Structures are given as C-alpha cells and as structure tokens.
Amino acid sequence: xxxxxxxxxxxxxxxxxxxxxxxxxxxxxxxxxVIFGFSFNDPAGxxxxxxxxxxxxxxxxAFGIPELNEALVTSLKLAVLATVIATVIGTLMAMALVRYExxxxxxxxxxxxxxxxxxxxxxxxxxxxxxxxxxxxxxxFETLLIAHVMFCISFVVVVVRSRLIGFDRNLEEAAKxxxxxxxxxxxxxxxxxxxxxxxGAAMLAFALSIDDFVISNFNSGTTVTFPLYIFGAAQxxxxxxxxxxxxxxFFFTCxxxxxxxxxxxxxxxxxxxxxxxxxxIAVPAGAPAAT
Amino acid sequence: xxxxxxxRRITALVAVLxxxxxxxxxxxxxxxxxxxxxxGDTEAEEVKLEKKATGDITISNxxxxxxxxxxxxxxxETGLSVKYIEDVNxxxxxxxxxxxxxxxxxxxxxxxxxxxxxxxxxxHELGYLQNFDKSALxxxxxNLVANLKEPSYDPKRExxxxxxxxxxxxxxxxxxxxxxxxxxxxxxxxxKGKVEMLNELRDTVPLVMKCxxxxxxxxxxxxxxxxxxxxxxxxxxxxxxxxxxxxxxADLTSGNAVAVIGWSGDAVQLQADNPNIEWRMPTEGCILWxxxxxxxxxxxxxxAAEEWINYVYEPQNEAQIEAYVNYVSPVEGVKEIxxxxxxxxxxxxxIFPSKSFTKNCTIQPSPSGEEEQNLNRAFNAVLNG
Amino acid sequence: MRRRVAPYFLLGPGAAWLLLFFVVPLYYLAELSLNxxxxxxxxxxxxxxxxxxxxxxxxxxxxxxFIYAGLAxxxxxxxxxxxxxxxxxxxxxxxxxxLFAVVAPFFTTYLIRTLAWETILSDQSPVVSVLDxxxxxxxxxxxxxxxxxxxxxTYNFLPFMVLPIYASxxxxxxxxIEAGKDLYAxxxxxxxxxxxxxxxxxxxxxxxxxxxxxxxxxxxAQFLGSASNQMIGNVIQSLYLKQSDYPAAAALSFxxxxxxxxxxxxxxxxxxSEALMGEEAV
Numbered sequence: 001x002x003x004x005x006x007x008x009x010x011x012x013x014x015x016x017x018x019x020x021x022x023x024x025x026x027x028x029x030x031x032x033x034v035i036f037g038f039s040f041n042d043p044a045g046x047x048x049x050x051x052x053x054x055x056x057x058x059x060x061x062a063f064g065i066p067e068l069n070e071a072l073v074t075s076l077k078l079a080v081l082a083t084v085i086a087t088v089i090g091t092l093m094a095m096a097l098v099r100y101e102x103x104x105x106x107x108x109x110x111x112x113x114x115x116x117x118x119x120x121x122x123x124x125x126x127x128x129x130x131x132x133x134x135x136x137x138x139x140x141f142e143t144l145l146i147a148h149v150m151f152c153i154s155f156v157v158v159v160v161r162s163r164l165i166g167f168d169r170n171l172e173e174a175a176k177x178x179x180x181x182x183x184x185x186x187x188x189x190x191x192x193x194x195x196x197x198x199x200g201a202a203m204l205a206f207a208l209s210i211d212d213f214v215i216s217n218f219n220s221g222t223t224v225t226f227p228l229y230i231f232g233a234a235q236x237x238x239x240x241x242x243x244x245x246x247x248x249x250f251f252f253t254c255x256x257x258x259x260x261x262x263x264x265x266x267x268x269x270x271x272x273x274x275x276x277x278x279x280x281i282a283v284p285a286g287a288p289a290a291t
Numbered sequence: 292x293x294x295x296x297x298x299r300r301i302t303a304l305v306a307v308l309x310x311x312x313x314x315x316x317x318x319x320x321x322x323x324x325x326x327x328x329x330x331g332d333t334e335a336e337e338v339k340l341e342k343k344a345t346g347d348i349t350i351s352n353x354x355x356x357x358x359x360x361x362x363x364x365x366x367x368e369t370g371l372s373v374k375y376i377e378d379v380n381x382x383x384x385x386x387x388x389x390x391x392x393x394x395x396x397x398x399x400x401x402x403x404x405x406x407x408x409x410x411x412x413x414x415h416e417l418g419y420l421q422n423f424d425k426s427a428l429x430x431x432x433x434n435l436v437a438n439l440k441e442p443s444y445d446p447k448r449e450x451x452x453x454x455x456x457x458x459x460x461x462x463x464x465x466x467x468x469x470x471x472x473x474x475x476x477x478x479x480x481x482x483k484g485k486v487e488m489l490n491e492l493r494d495t496v497p498l499v500m501k502c503x504x505x506x507x508x509x510x511x512x513x514x515x516x517x518x519x520x521x522x523x524x525x526x527x528x529x530x531x532x533x534x535x536x537x538x539x540x541a542d543l544t545s546g547n548a549v550a551v552i553g554w555s556g557d558a559v560q561l562q563a564d565n566p567n568i569e570w571r572m573p574t575e576g577c578i579l580w581x582x583x584x585x586x587x588x589x590x591x592x593x594x595a596a597e598e599w600i601n602y603v604y605e606p607q608n609e610a611q612i613e614a615y616v617n618y619v620s621p622v623e624g625v626k627e628i629x630x631x632x633x634x635x636x637x638x639x640x641x642i643f644p645s646k647s648f649t650k651n652c653t654i655q656p657s658p659s660g661e662e663e664q665n666l667n668r669a670f671n672a673v674l675n676g
Numbered sequence: 677m678r679r680r681v682a683p684y685f686l687l688g689p690g691a692a693w694l695l696l697f698f699v700v701p702l703y704y705l706a707e708l709s710l711n712x713x714x715x716x717x718x719x720x721x722x723x724x725x726x727x728x729x730x731x732x733x734x735x736x737x738x739x740x741x742f743i744y745a746g747l748a749x750x751x752x753x754x755x756x757x758x759x760x761x762x763x764x765x766x767x768x769x770x771x772x773x774x775l776f777a778v779v780a781p782f783f784t785t786y787l788i789r790t791l792a793w794e795t796i797l798s799d800q801s802p803v804v805s806v807l808d809x810x811x812x813x814x815x816x817x818x819x820x821x822x823x824x825x826x827x828x829x830t831y832n833f834l835p836f837m838v839l840p841i842y843a844s845x846x847x848x849x850x851x852x853i854e855a856g857k858d859l860y861a862x863x864x865x866x867x868x869x870x871x872x873x874x875x876x877x878x879x880x881x882x883x884x885x886x887x888x889x890x891x892x893x894x895x896x897a898q899f900l901g902s903a904s905n906q907m908i909g910n911v912i913q914s915l916y917l918k919q920s921d922y923p924a925a926a927a928l929s930f931x932x933x934x935x936x937x938x939x940x941x942x943x944x945x946x947x948x949s950e951a952l953m954g955e956e957a958v
Binding site: 381383384386387388390417484526527529531532533534541545546547661664667668671672673674675676 | 714
C-alpha cells in the first residue's frame with residue numbers, strides 16, 4: 001500500500017517539471033478551446049457569451065457576412081504583402097549586420113532594436129501624425145502596409161540574424177573555391193541554409209501583421225482589417241462567424257506548420273547535411289537570446 | 292533542411308513576389324483614392340459599365356445600424372454602387388480620425404456618415420459639412436417627423452438628416468435587479484460592482500444630474516462637475532463596475548452587470564438574447580438624441596449621397612430598416628406600415644414612444660468651447676481612474 | 677572597395693524604411709509634444725509644460741502600468757520557464773507539437789483571445805466560483821479588477837517569454853548539464869549553477885519582450901479592467917483618439933518611452949547582458 005503511494009509520489013516528483021509544462025500548455029490553449037466551442041453556439045440574439053445550443057449553421061455559413069469577409073481578405077492581403085516586404089529587406093539587413101564590419105553598425109543595430117522597445121500606442125500615434133502632416137498618403141491600405149512592414153522588420157532581422165550566426169562559413173568558402181560567383185554562392189549555399197530562419201521570420205511577421213490592432217487602429221482610414229472588425233463588433237456583439245473564421249485561420253496555420261515540419265523531416269532524412277535536430281517552427285522572439 | 296529544393300525556384304518565387312509588390316504599389320498610386328485597392332473593385336467596375344450608374348458612394352455608419360437588405364435594394368433601384376462601412380464606434384473617436392482629413396477639405400472617400408446631434412453641430416461649426424440640395428430630397432422634406440424638424444443647431448435641417456433617434460435611460464436585468472427604477476437607484480450599495488455607465492459625457496452626466504435634481508438643459512459648468520464628482524466617487528468605491536460603450540449588452544446578457552445606463556434600441560434587441568433584459572424609463576426622465584446623416588466637405592458624389600437620404604426617407608424602405616434596428620424612427624408613416632407587417636414593433640413604446648411616455652425627457656445637452664474641454668478632461672479623468 | 681559598399685546596399689532599404697517611417701514620425705511626435713494651445717489652434721511653442729503635466733496628472737496610471745506589467749512579466753516567467761524546459765529537454769518527439777501549441781495562440785487574434793477570457797472569467801462561470809471559494813476573488817468578481825488585467829497581460833504575452841527561454845535552453849550542450857550532475861550533489865544545485873545561468877540570455881530577452889509591450893498595452897485594461905485599472909496606454913489612446921489633445925498625448929508617449937528605456941537599461945545593467953543587442957555583446 002504505502003509502497004505504491006510512495007512510487008506515485010516519486011513519479012510525481014520526478015516529472016514535476018513536465019507536469020507543470022503540460023499544464024501551462026493547456027492554459028495557453030484554454031481560450032482557443034473556448035473560441036472553438038462557441039463557434040458551435042446558437043445564440044438567441046447578438047451575444048455569443050452564454051451557451052444556448054449546438055448548431056453547425058455558422059460553420060456551413062462561415063463566409064455569410066460580407067463585411068467580415070472583406071475585412072478578412074484585407075487582413076490576409078496586408079499580412080502577405082507586409083510579410084514579403086519585411087522578410088526580404090529584413091533578411092538583407094541581417095546579412096549586412098552579421099557578415100560585415102562597417103561604420104555605423106552600432107547605430108544600425110540601435111535602429112533595429114528601438115522599434116521593439118517602443119510601445120505600440122506610441123508607434124501608431126507617431127505614424128498617424130506623420131501621415132497627416134505629410135498629406136501625401138491617403139489613410140488606408142497603403143498606410144497600413146507601411147506601418148505593418150515597419151513593425152515587422154525588426155523581428156525579421158533578429159530571427160534571421162540568429163540563424164546566420166550559427167552558420168558555417170566554410171560552406172560558402174568551399175563554394176567560392178569551386179568557382180561560384182558571390183551571387184551564386186548566396187543563391188545556392190547561403191539562402192537554402194538560412195531558409196528555416198527566413199521561414200520562421202516570415203511566420204512571425206505574418207502573425208504580427210494579421211494580429212495587429214493598436215497600430216492599425218490609428219492608421220486605417222476607412223479600411224477595416226479583421227482585428228478592427230472584431231473591435232467594432234465587440235461593441236455590439238460579435239457574430240459567431242468570427243469564431244468560425246478565427247478557427248479556420250488557426251487550422252490553416254496548423255496545417256501549414258505541420259506540412260513545413262514534415263517537408264523538413266523528409267529533406268533531413270534524404271540529405272542529412274547537418275544531422276542535428278532543428279525545428280521549422282518559428283522560434284520568433286527567440287533570437288535576441290542568440291548571445 | 293531546405294537544401295533539397297531547387298534554389299532557383301526560390302529565387303524566382305522571391306522575384307515574382309517582389310514584382311507583385313512593386314505592381315501593387317504602382318496600382319495603388321494610379322488608383323488614387325484609398326478605396327482603390329481594397330478588393331471588390333472589379334465587380335464594381337462591371338456594374339458601372341452595365342448599368343451606367345452615376346457612381347460609387349461610401350457610407351460610414353455605426354455597427355449593426357442597418358438590416359442586410361437595404362443596401363442591395365438601394366443599389367438595385369438606383370444603379371449606384373455602395374461601399375457601406377461600419378467604422379463609427381464613438382463620436383469622439385470618429386471625429387479624432389476624421390478631423391485631420393476634414394481640416395484639409397477631404398472626407399477620406401466618404402460621401403456620407405452618421406453622427407449624433409452634438410457632433411453634427413460641432414462639425415458644422417468647424418465648416419466640415421455641406422448643405423443639402425433640398426430639391427433632391429423630396430421624401431426628407433415630406434416625411435421627417437414634426438418634432439425633429441427644427442432642432443436648435445440646425446433649425447432648417449440644412450445639413451443634418453436624422454438616421455435614427457433614441458432615448459438614454461436604464462436597462463436592467465429584471466430577475467437580478469427588479470427594484471432599480473431611477474438613476475439614483477444605480478447608486479444603491481446593494482448593486483455594488485454590478486452597475487455600469489456609458490463612457491459618453493453627454494449621456495451619463497446629464498442623467499446623473501437629473502438624479503441630483505439639476506435640470507441638464509440649463510446646467511452650469513459647476514452643475515456638470517457636481518455630477519461628475521458623484522460618478523467619480525461611485526467609480527472609486529467600486530459601485531460602478533466599468534464604463535462601457537455598447538458592450539454593456541454583453542455584460543447584461545452574461546449577468547456581469549444587472550443595471551446599466553443604456554440606449555433604448557439596444558434594449559429591444561437585447562431582449563432577444565434574454566427576456567429578462569428590460570429598458571426602463573428612469574423616474575427622473577431620459578435623454579433624447581438623434582444620429583444624423585451628414586455630407587462632409589470633399590465628399591465624392593454628394594448627389595448620390597442625397598439619393599441615399601431620399602431613399603431611406605421613403606416610409607416603405609425605412610420600415611425595413613426600422614424592423615431590424617429598433618430605435619426611434621424619424622420617418623413619418625413607418626408606424627402605419629409596421630402596424631400591418633410587424634404589429635409587435637409598431638406597438639413598442641421604445642420604438643414609437645408616445646408623448647406621455649417621454650414627458651420628463653430632456654433633449655441631449657451639449658457643452659461647447661472651453662467648458663466642453665474642461666468637462667471632457669474631468670470626465671475622462673474618471674474613465675481612466 | 678566592394679566589400680565596403682556592400683553592407684550599405686544590404687542595409688539600405690530596411691534602414692531607409694525604419695528611418696522614414698519610424699524615426700521621422702518620432703521627430704514629428706516630439707515636435708507635437710511641444711505644441712501649445714487648444715484644439716483647432718495647436719502651434720509649436722517649446723511648451724514643456726506638456727511634459728510636467730503628463731507626469732503630474734497621470735502618475736497613478738504610470739505607476740499602475742509598471743506594476744501590472746512587472747507582475748505580468750514575473751508570472752509569465754514562472755509559467756514559461758518550466759514549459760520551455762519541458763520542451764527543450766523532456767518533450768522528445770512531442771517537441772514540435774509543444775512549440776506549436778505555444779505559437780498557436782498568435783494565430784487566433786489577440787482581441788478574440790482577450791474576449792474569450794471575458795467569457796471564461798465572467799461572474800457566473802465556475803472558474804470564478806472556485807477562485808472565490810479559495811479567496812482569490814475578494815470582490816466577488818474577477819473581471820473588472822486589476823487581477824484580471826494582470827492575468828490577461830500574462831496570458832497574451834506568454835509566448836514572448838517562452839520562445840526566447842526555449843531558444844537559449846535548446847542551445848545548451850547537454851554534456852554541460854551531465855557534467856553538472858556529476859559535480860553537484862542535487863538536481864536543484866545543477867539547475868541553479870548550470871542550467872539557469874546558461875539560459876540567462878533567454879530569460880533577459882523574454883522579460884524584456886514581455887514587459888515592454890505589456891506596459892504600453894491598453895486592450896487588456898479596456899476589456900478586462902474597471903476605471904480603476906486603466907493603464908497609461910489607455911490614457912494615451914483616450915487623449916489621442918477621444919479628446920483630440922494631441923500635444924498631451926505626444927508628451928505622454930515620450931515620457932512612456934523614456935521610462936521604459938530607463939527601466940530596460942537599468943535591467944540590462946543588472947542582468948549583465950546585452951541581450952537586447954543580440955550577439956553584439958560577444
């Protein structure tokens with residue numbers, strides 16, 4: 001009797017960290033479970049806050065609200081464009097910072113860090129006053145794109161940079177010795193090797209962009225993004241379709257990440273250039289830790 | 292690792308994406324107005340070609356302030372194409388967003404938007420609004436209800452056309468707060484932490500003035516401050532749970548709040564969620580207001596905006612809106628139509644209030660100038676604790 | 677020669693973007709913060725009073741913001757460390773799944789998640805009854821209290837804490853920990869003498885990435901708090917978007933930024949790392 005109790009106690013003690021870890025993960029997923037659950041709710045009126053009854057109506061009619069669809073499409077377009085631009089120019093910046101010693105490097109580093117240390121309200125309002133003063137931009141999609149690229153760049157640089165630091169320069173040297181031009185070296189050696197970092201950075205940029213409310217709220221003009229739609233709707237009752245679309249986005253991301261991981265595993269098995277385990281899943285903010 | 296993939300494909304992909312970006316920018320630059328790149332334009336173009344419409348209009352309104360059918364019906368009847376956006380969540384926030392544009396004579400692409408009386412007045416004083424061409428608005432001339440024809444700020448209705456009117460009073464959960472009947476009851480310690488008030492200076496403070504026995508119509512700055520102080524101490528003691536916009540509806544439904552200061556039309560819609568939710572005319576009376584359609588300076592296609600106003604002032608069209616929105620309709624003849632089609636709505640005192648029902652009510656007062664700034668500062672200090 | 681120009685070419689587009697759309701706007705904001713006058717007639721006048729007003733009128737909200745953000749950062753650290761440790765060392769083949777679960781909330785929209793907490797913590801919910809029973813809800817409700825705001829901040833910024841810690845734990849050579857086990861008597865000693873110091877850069881980065889956005893946040897306070905729980909972000913938002921008092925809003929923004937920078941610098945000095953600057957320290 002007591003022996004078994006002791007055994008269980010010991011098991012608990014030995015696995016304490018894992019148990020806490022799993023509990024924290026569950027905690028992180030609670031709201032998602034709630035959002036998922038309430039996407040099947042059948043509220044009597046406008047408020048999807050209390051459970052009334054089960055229905056699949058909102059799933060079968062997920063895109064039944066034109067304004068919501070438009071907001072979603074705007075957000076997706078914006079996120080894709082902002083991700084592409086920020087990832088491209090951010091990667092270039094990271095290359096410059098890691099590979100070269102040059103005058104102004106510290107200043108450049110500072111320029112990249114400062115936006116991350118600036119609260120969103122400050123950035124949003126500063127940009128708004130700038131756009132207004134300038135007068136050449138119509139507040140709307142363009143200004144949103146500018147703003148989103150702006151706050152994504154720093155994160156891209158930081159993630160890609162961490163990947164570049166762990167990079168084996170000998171591979172590039174080898175390519176050069178074999179007669180590759182600098183551009184060929186970049187394309188054939190460097191880029192494929194830092195691709196996981198770039199992918200991670202792009203994922204993070206996409207997540208930051210599609211989720212942004214504060215800065216967008218200042219600079220949106222008449223354009224309504226998905227978060228802005230939700231904010232407006234929160235005033236008068238969020239339609240269940242919002243939950244459905246949030247979950248669709250969620251599952252879509254699940255699938256993308258799962259696919260990327262699977263691809264990578266396969267690639268690793270086939271090439272095993274570097275046998276060490278790497279994760280495709282973005283370790284976004286992880287990079288500043290790259291000391 | 293991705294070294295497996297053909298790197299040339301990646302490069303090509305990046306090139307294509309960059310090209311796409313450049314192209315998008317180019318298009319945006321050519322498109323001019325910010326509505327140009329928001330999607331759905333190709334369809335709009337086609338419609339334009341087919342029906343020889345007089346153009347597009349963009350309408351800004353508050354969320355859930357229209358049924359789903361009216362805009363398509365209007366488009367079908369007039370051949371205009373409407374971009375209807377629900378981006379007005381509060382008069383102040385909307386003003387803050389629009390002011391810098393309007394100052395430069397631009398409306399951000401909007402041909403018409405909807406703001407409350409005091410905001411319409413403020414914008415008019417700043418020269419931000421256009422006068423209507425009344426000859427284009429026969430329905431408006433004919434069907435506007437009598438008691439809204441001569442508001443003090445626009446006695447000839449030259450620049451503002453009511454969209455909906457409403458009453459600010461109290462909304463209660465009859466099962467949880469059966470005995471709240473007046474504004475003063477909201478300060479009853481029995482309901483500590485379960486009371487909410489609107490974050491609107493001109494709704495909340497005048498009602499609390501009424502509780503204090505002050506007539507809001509002729510109140511001095513000191514009177515306003517007195518009421519603000521009362522609200523402040525109630526907030527600090529935890530009596531008032533929080534200040535809200537329309538989101539009090541969620542708290543009432545879930546039972547987080549049992550009695551709130553709220554708007555009449557909301558209550559009608561909220562009853563669908565929970566039959567225990569009820570709007571009550573405070574024993575002290577209510578606040579009366581209207582939200583108005585206005586045409587800003589720099590509005591593209593103001594003629595089309597006028598066509599819209601004229602359209603909603605057709606009782607049959609308005610009845611369709613009214614059946615969904617449930618505020619007080621400013622259009623004559625709607626009640627008669629709804630009596631036939633939806634008698635429940637036509638008989639509701641909150642939607643078609645009688646004179647005796649609103650006898651203690653006050654038209655929403657609106658401080659201005661320096662007084663407004665002081666009161667705003669004081670009230671916002673309460674809101675931000 | 678080419679090597680000398682190359683970095684500037686690479687840096688160019690990004691640096692230009694940040695200069696034009698971050699630094700220049702900040703300059704205009706600075707100018708705006710020194711404007712005098714009332715709405716409609718703001719004009720530049722070296723009006724430093726905006727700054728003294730910002731400090732004297734809103735000191736409560738400043739204090740509150742930093743306390744809330746500080747507590748949220750602390751709680752996030754306490755939750756994140758065991759999780760990051762589990763992922764790095766114990767998860768095995770479940771590692772990607774765990775990592776995914778950490779990143780996943782990012783993709784369901786900040787606002788919807790916060791509103792989901794509103795549902796979970798509403799007065800009638802079983803969670804609140806339990807909290808009430810154990811004395812954690814002294815006012816009888818959880819929503820509209822400081823606790824709810826702190827909980828919301830903790831939740832929303834938790835991934836920013838987990839990921840850097842995980843990244844630095846994952847880099848640790850397991851042999852070092854093995855050696856530690858041989859050297860020190862207990863697991864806890866090994867942890868405190870080997871693992872924790874080696875993961876310090878991640879902890880520093882995580883705390884900064886949590887604390888900075890949390891102290892400027894206004895969404896959590898707006899949805900989960902009462903009037904007495906509003907943070908400095910709410911004041912800035914209200915001054916800017918409701919009261920149209922742009923100079924005051926701008927001044928307050930700068931005070932907030934300066935305060936955060938000072939706190940961060942002090943913290944980095946203490947933490948003894950240039951984590952924010954990335955590998956620059958090395």
